Amino acid sequence: MTTGAAVPGTEAEETFPYKRQCPFTPPKQYEGMIEEDVSQVTLTGSGLRIWTITGYHTIRTILTDPRISASRKHDNFPFYFIAPPEFRTETSFIGYDAPEHTATRRKAAVTFTNRQVKRLRPRIVEIVNNQIDKLLEMGPVVDFHHAFSLPVPMTVICELLGIPHDEHEFFIKHGTCLLGGHSTPEERQAAIVEVNAYVNDLITIKEREPGDDLLSRAMAEYAASGEEYTKRDLFNMIRLLMNGGHETTASMLSLGTACLLENPDQLKLLLDDPEGMIDPAVEELVRIATIGDTAIPRVALEDIEIAGKVIRKGDGILCLGLAGNRDPEIFPEPEKLILERGTRKHLGFGYGLHHCIGADLARLEMQIVWTTLFQRIPSLRLAKPFDEIPRKEGAVIYGLWELPVTWDA
Amino acid sequence: MAKITYIQTDGTSTIVDVKDGDSVMRGAKLNGVPGIVAECGGGASCGTCHVYVDKDNTRPLSTMHAVEDELLYCTASPRLDNSRLSCQIPVSDDVDGLVVHVPEKQI
Numbered sequence: 001m002t003t004g005a006a007v008p009g010t011e012a013e014e015t016f017p018y019k020r021q022c023p024f025t026p027p028k029q030y031e032g033m034i035e036e037d038v039s040q041v042t043l044t045g046s047g048l049r050i051w052t053i054t055g056y057h058t059i060r061t062i063l064t065d066p067r068i069s070a071s072r073k074h075d076n077f078p079f080y081f082i083a084p085p086e087f088r089t090e091t092s093f094i095g096y097d098a099p100e101h102t103a104t105r106r107k108a109a110v111t112f113t114n115r116q117v118k119r120l121r122p123r124i125v126e127i128v129n130n131q132i133d134k135l136l137e138m139g140p141v142v143d144f145h146h147a148f149s150l151p152v153p154m155t156v157i158c159e160l161l162g163i164p165h166d167e168h169e170f171f172i173k174h175g176t177c178l179l180g181g182h183s184t185p186e187e188r189q190a191a192i193v194e195v196n197a198y199v200n201d202l203i204t205i206k207e208r209e210p211g212d213d214l215l216s217r218a219m220a221e222y223a224a225s226g227e228e229y230t231k232r233d234l235f236n237m238i239r240l241l242m243n244g245g246h247e248t249t250a251s252m253l254s255l256g257t258a259c260l261l262e263n264p265d266q267l268k269l270l271l272d273d274p275e276g277m278i279d280p281a282v283e284e285l286v287r288i289a290t291i292g293d294t295a296i297p298r299v300a301l302e303d304i305e306i307a308g309k310v311i312r313k314g315d316g317i318l319c320l321g322l323a324g325n326r327d328p329e330i331f332p333e334p335e336k337l338i339l340e341r342g343t344r345k346h347l348g349f350g351y352g353l354h355h356c357i358g359a360d361l362a363r364l365e366m367q368i369v370w371t372t373l374f375q376r377i378p379s380l381r382l383a384k385p386f387d388e389i390p391r392k393e394g395a396v397i398y399g400l401w402e403l404p405v406t407w408d409a
Numbered sequence: 410m411a412k413i414t415y416i417q418t419d420g421t422s423t424i425v426d427v428k429d430g431d432s433v434m435r436g437a438k439l440n441g442v443p444g445i446v447a448e449c450g451g452g453a454s455c456g457t458c459h460v461y462v463d464k465d466n467t468r469p470l471s472t473m474h475a476v477e478d479e480l481l482y483c484t485a486s487p488r489l490d491n492s493r494l495s496c497q498i499p500v501s502d503d504v505d506g507l508v509v510h511v512p513e514k515q516i
Contacts, residue, residue, distance in 0.1 A: 063450060106474055352450035352451050359449075
């Protein structure tokens with residue numbers, strides 16, 4: 001049995017996060033970490049020594065253990081970049097523990113249930129088709145990521161939240177800054193201030209004239225529950241849902257599209273039976289990409305003994321979903337894309353109290369895109385080799401910086 | 410600590426001791442009770458820990474929030490008047506002896 005004191009790493013040691021071997025292959029370093037299940041790494045930037053959890057079952061156990069916290073306020077919270085103060089105190093429910101988490105998340109959750117999300121289908125079909133029309137007007141060749149993957153979920157989430165269309169570029173720019181991994185702490189702090197100022201004004205408008213949108217409903221929920229809200233509560237929630245609602249889905253749309261184009265046999269299976277195959281296909285693509293691999297940070301509230309190790313009270317923990325999603329006992333031949341085996345068992349949307357609130361919305365968007373896109377543009381293909389496309393290494397949400405595509409005009 | 414009884418569709422029942430603060434769902438998962446999938450692990454976002462509370466129950470259960478109500482419209486087995494999501498029923502001494510029925514399917 002070993003114990004884990006948080007000690008600074010040495011300069012010689014390679015620091016976390018590590019580079020993926022390819023967008024769908026975990027970093028080489030994960031091999032040893034997977035063997036150990038619970039091990040320690042040193043974080044880039046903060047230099048913190050933290051625990052990583054890689055086993056599928058161990059991750060699920062940790063993420064449902066009431067002795068772990070998602071609160072960013074803890075000193076050893078495993079930020080792997082230098083976090084501005086707003087990242088520690090202004091997170092909304094992603095960084096809260098129960099009961100505050102439950103109460104705040106519920107204000108938004110009603111909008112994202114399966115039943116509510118299904119009602120959006122006709123509008124999302126329209127948004128996807130409109131964006132394909134624009135894509136066809138722009139090319140070939142076109143950067144699919146900026147011309148399609150970003151605007152589709154941005155339009156959907158803005159309409160849900162009650163944000164006017166003309167502000168999409170503003171949120172795309174700030175979302176990339178906050179989650180993209182190439183920004184400085186100063187840039188991230190400035191982005192938070194700008195977004196908060198914008199949402200602050202929007203709240204004032206919605207207070208005067210409520211609409212059929214999440215922001216107006218959340219304010220009504222607060223009123224109905226007798227709780228008082230501050231504008232700060234609301235703009236933190238909106239910022240979380242904006243970033244969580246577009247950057248993630250956009251990453252999946254680009255990575256998933258590239259993955260399907262790189263696996264033509266699997267794409268053919270989907271095209272031959274889109275209705276039967278689309279549900280498992282989406283789950284398998286989410287599993288193989290696991291874009292939130294480094295996005296499940298926690299802190300131990302007590303000493304926790306797990307997998308033969310003792311995680312000490314106050315130690316930082318990262319649950320590496322990409323590693324868990326490569327467990328061969330759960331997913332035989334885990335490196336292979338096998339669309340027909342897709343199930344919801346994967347950890348691509350997290351697990352436990354903080355399971356992705358927008359999972360069903362993201363699923364619906366992906367389902368509509370991948371059953372429409374290849375039908376409308378059958379000759380769609382990458383415009384340069386996949387391994388030459390720049391990737392967001394070290395980003396909170398993994399993805400591609402661009403995805404040049406072409407087709408037979 | 411409370412004793413919770415989970416009854417399967419074939420009539421077999423499992424009685425487990427569940428800690429205060431845990432949910433009826435977590436009591437089932439920690440003790441290997443079959444039929445409670447809990448795909449999301451307690452995030453109130455999947456609706457796969459559906460149970461039917463025993464008709465004779467008189468114990469005070471947590472109030473159903475709108476999110477749970479919404480999710481119960483999409484369960485794999487039909488929603489009945491006594492349907493609940495077991496992740497949304499916290500356990501305390503007050504619910505000692507609670508009996509829940511596990512539906513035929515969750516997915």
